Amino acid sequence: xQSHAILRFPAVRELTGLSRSTLWRFQQQGTFxxxxxxxxxxxxxxxxxxxxxxxxxxxxxxAVPQAQTGFSESPEKxxxxxxxxxxxxx
Numbered sequence: 039x040q041s042h043a044i045l046r047f048p049a050v051r052e053l054t055g056l057s058r059s060t061l062w063r064f065q066q067q068g069t070f071x072x073x074x075x076x077x078x079x080x081x082x083x084x085x086x087x088x089x090x091x092x093x094x095x096x097x098x099x100x101a102v103p104q105a106q107t108g109f110s111e112s113p114e115k116x117x118x119x120x121x122x123x124x125x126x127x128x
Contacts, residue, residue: 045083046080071087071090
């Protein structure tokens with residue numbers, strides 16, 4: 039994953055399985071990365087921060103054994119790329 043890649047909400051939702059309101063609540067609690075402002079009415083998250091958050095979760099290696107990235111412009115075309123992150127870090 040590129041360190042400067044920006045994920046919009048549909049991609050973050052696909053990776054995390056979290057709703058918009060849950061992401062907001064986690065951000066307020068300081069347990070999920072804050073988004074970066076992309077424009078007047080748009081935000082996104084750094085892909086590297088979302089990936090780090092996923093791996094920090096207690097069940098990251100079992101619940102998301104293959105955290106994939108590889109996003110296109112539209113959420114329907116977003117596909118999860120399979121990476122054995124837990125094995126790679128072990």
